[in-house]
Amino acid sequence: MFVSRLALRLFVASSLALVACAGERTPVKQSSAVRVDDFGDSVEIAPAARIASLSPTTTELLFTIGAGARVVGRTSYDEWPAEAKRVPDLGPGIRPNVEAILAAHPDLVVLYAANANRDAARALRAAGVRTIGLKVDRIADFRRATALLGAVAGDSAGAQAVIDSVQGTLDRVRTATASLHHPRVAWQLWDTPLLVLGSGSYQHELVDIAGAENVYADDTKPNTQTSLEDLIRRDPDIILTDSSRAAAIRRSSRWRGVRAVREGHVLAVDDETSSRASVKLGMAAVRLARLLHPEANIR
Amino acid sequence: MTLRRGGRPLLWLGLSTALVALAVAGIAIGTIALSPGAVWAALLGRGDATTITVVRDLRAPRVALAALVGAGLAMSGAALQGILRNPLAEPYLLGVSGGAAVGAVLAVVAGATSAGLVPLAAFVGAVAAVSVALLVARAVGGRADPRLLLMAGVVVGAFANAAIMIVLANAPADTLRNATWWMMGSVAGAEWSGVRWLALYIAAGGLLLVVRARDVDVLSLGEDSAAALGVRVEQSTRAVYLIAALVAAATVSAAGLVGFVGLMVPHLVRAAGVRSHRSLLAGSAIAGAGLVIGADLLARTLLPPAELPLGAVTALLGVPFFLARLRTLA
Numbered sequence: 001m002f003v004s005r006l007a008l009r010l011f012v013a014s015s016l017a018l019v020a021c022a023g024e025r026t027p028v029k030q031s032s033a034v035r036v037d038d039f040g041d042s043v044e045i046a047p048a049a050r051i052a053s054l055s056p057t058t059t060e061l062l063f064t065i066g067a068g069a070r071v072v073g074r075t076s077y078d079e080w081p082a083e084a085k086r087v088p089d090l091g092p093g094i095r096p097n098v099e100a101i102l103a104a105h106p107d108l109v110v111l112y113a114a115n116a117n118r119d120a121a122r123a124l125r126a127a128g129v130r131t132i133g134l135k136v137d138r139i140a141d142f143r144r145a146t147a148l149l150g151a152v153a154g155d156s157a158g159a160q161a162v163i164d165s166v167q168g169t170l171d172r173v174r175t176a177t178a179s180l181h182h183p184r185v186a187w188q189l190w191d192t193p194l195l196v197l198g199s200g201s202y203q204h205e206l207v208d209i210a211g212a213e214n215v216y217a218d219d220t221k222p223n224t225q226t227s228l229e230d231l232i233r234r235d236p237d238i239i240l241t242d243s244s245r246a247a248a249i250r251r252s253s254r255w256r257g258v259r260a261v262r263e264g265h266v267l268a269v270d271d272e273t274s275s276r277a278s279v280k281l282g283m284a285a286v287r288l289a290r291l292l293h294p295e296a297n298i299r
Numbered sequence: 300m301t302l303r304r305g306g307r308p309l310l311w312l313g314l315s316t317a318l319v320a321l322a323v324a325g326i327a328i329g330t331i332a333l334s335p336g337a338v339w340a341a342l343l344g345r346g347d348a349t350t351i352t353v354v355r356d357l358r359a360p361r362v363a364l365a366a367l368v369g370a371g372l373a374m375s376g377a378a379l380q381g382i383l384r385n386p387l388a389e390p391y392l393l394g395v396s397g398g399a400a401v402g403a404v405l406a407v408v409a410g411a412t413s414a415g416l417v418p419l420a421a422f423v424g425a426v427a428a429v430s431v432a433l434l435v436a437r438a439v440g441g442r443a444d445p446r447l448l449l450m451a452g453v454v455v456g457a458f459a460n461a462a463i464m465i466v467l468a469n470a471p472a473d474t475l476r477n478a479t480w481w482m483m484g485s486v487a488g489a490e491w492s493g494v495r496w497l498a499l500y501i502a503a504g505g506l507l508l509v510v511r512a513r514d515v516d517v518l519s520l521g522e523d524s525a526a527a528l529g530v531r532v533e534q535s536t537r538a539v540y541l542i543a544a545l546v547a548a549a550t551v552s553a554a555g556l557v558g559f560v561g562l563m564v565p566h567l568v569r570a571a572g573v574r575s576h577r578s579l580l581a582g583s584a585i586a587g588a589g590l591v592i593g594a595d596l597l598a599r600t601l602l603p604p605a606e607l608p609l610g611a612v613t614a615l616l617g618v619p620f621f622l623a624r625l626r627t628l629a
Contacts, residue, residue, distance in 0.1 A: 091469075092469060192477065192481070193480055193485070193605075194487070224605070227329075227604045227606060229331045229357060229604070230330045230603065230604030232352075233331050253352075253356045253491070254352075254356050254357055254488075256352045257353050259349065262348065
């Protein structure tokens with residue numbers, strides 16, 4: 001069902017791409033455009049034949065767009081889709097091994113735009129390899145990164161179809177949950193130190209779309225350090241966390257001070273879909289909405 | 300030998316009062332504002348469920364763990380400075396922290412998620428490091444030479460640090476954060492089960508050190524004097540070294556690395572005029588407990604709701620006192 005919907009959207013999107021020429025995402029303009037990447041550097045957006053993709057998100061996106069055959073290198077952590085594992089492993093994505101990347105002879109390197117990667121970007125450019133830094137923290141970043149990767153992979157229409165498919169699912173979930181009661185939630189991301197979801201990340205947007213209210217929305221960072229006492233004071237209705245931590249919270253005597261825990265409202269978020277702002281965002285929103293609103297029939 | 304504790308009633312009264320006051324503050328103050336009456340009621344198990352959990356399961360075990368960690372480290376430092384006759388001797392200099400960190404980091408990297416595994420690995424690492432230091436000193440010198448023990452400990456610690464850097468160099472961000480946070484020290488995760496276990500351990504170790512305090516008094520005068528006074532120098536030195544290291548290892552496994560306490564607290568207590576090691580151990584235990592309770596209180600209230608690393612706060616608090624002490628020594 002998902003595939004047929006994707007195919008439909010692909011069809012719609014490609015027809016649209018043929019007629020629509022306004023906006024920055026038209027293929028003609030992109031083929032020779034210069035853009036500023038997330039490092040703040042100017043990069044030429046022209047099709048690339050050999051791409052080294054050094055973050056799990058961009059690797060996922062390239063394979064989903066259909067540009068998997070152009071990927072000549074990935075990080076040790078890129079494990080989806082399964083075909084990606086057949087691409088040579090170039091090591092870590094943060095402070096990568098520049099020599100190993102050059103040995104793969106890429107004509108484009110996509111790095112995660114972390115400060116720790118600036119030196120590598122500089123070295124790669126000095127070696128004459130086009131390098132793009134991308135930071136995918138929000139849903140808007142996902143759209144931007146997908147469009148950009150579509151342009152460099154020479155398939156902007158395919159990229160737009162992926163964007164539209166994901167966006168369509170997100171919109172559908174938002175509509176389905178709009179009239180439901182929005183519980184107040186805190187999403188625990190880490191235990192020592194205690195980190196919870198702030199409002200600066202796609203996961204916060206997912207919570208919003210799935211019909212809930214993040215009690216730490218006032219903190220604009222992607223995640224924020226807090227204390228159990230502060231969590232108790234904010235008094236969420238539901239604690240979201242990953243499956244391994246949920247059991248620990250239910251067992252812990254320290255967490256009993258949190259009303260949501262006493263009332264048994266500790267929910268394990270689906271780790272597989274919600275771990276990055278990528279092609280599974282739509283699925284993540286559906287699963288999160290079902291978790292938060294089991295009584296509603298969300299498809 | 301001057302072992303008359305009664306000679307300084309004001310010092311003991313002051314130290315004990317400060318400890319009690321800090322412990323009360325540690326239980327009464329936090330992110331959630333509670334009236335003294337509510338805190339007292341919660342301690343007795345009355346009031347609403349949330350307040351009772353905050354006081355009895357969040358703050359109280361935290362204060363207790365901080366006290367035990369401080370007391371253990373300070374006693375360990377006092378004993379080591381005595382037997383090694385070196386003012387810089389402290390458990391963390393002697394490979395205890397390095398060994399514990401290697402154990403903990405390996406456990407974290409191996410993906411240990413169960414709460415009990417990291418402390419256990421840290422303890423095993425610390426014991427291994429101390430054993431290696433003792434074996435090295437023995438192989439090189441054949442006797443419990445304080446200089447050799449000290450240097451063997453430093454070398455083992457340096458080796459451990461190198462190992463940690465290699466293990467962490469390629470670790471993913473999550474692992475790095477876990478390991479770094481552990482190395483900065485924290486009592487935020489205190490639970491009564493862990494506190495009870497550590498209490499037993501620190502009490503036993505502390506008692507053993509106090510029993511050996513007379514030997515330490517004599518050893519601190521020098522090997523020859525000690526031998527002349529009938530102390531079995533080698534055996535005593537090794538025993539005290541091992542007990543002090545094990546006490547420190549237990550604190551590290553419970554709260555990570557809380558720096559500076561073992562080095563600083565014994566000096567401060569000595570600055571107050573305490574000379575005999577029995578008194579020094581007792582005074583260091585009380586002062587160390589108070590210092591870490593106070594540091595933890597600051598760590599969690601200075602920048603709420605975030606918490607500062609406990610090890611950094613103990614050092615920041617301690618450095619001014621320590622500098623003042625250096626002035627009096629110079």
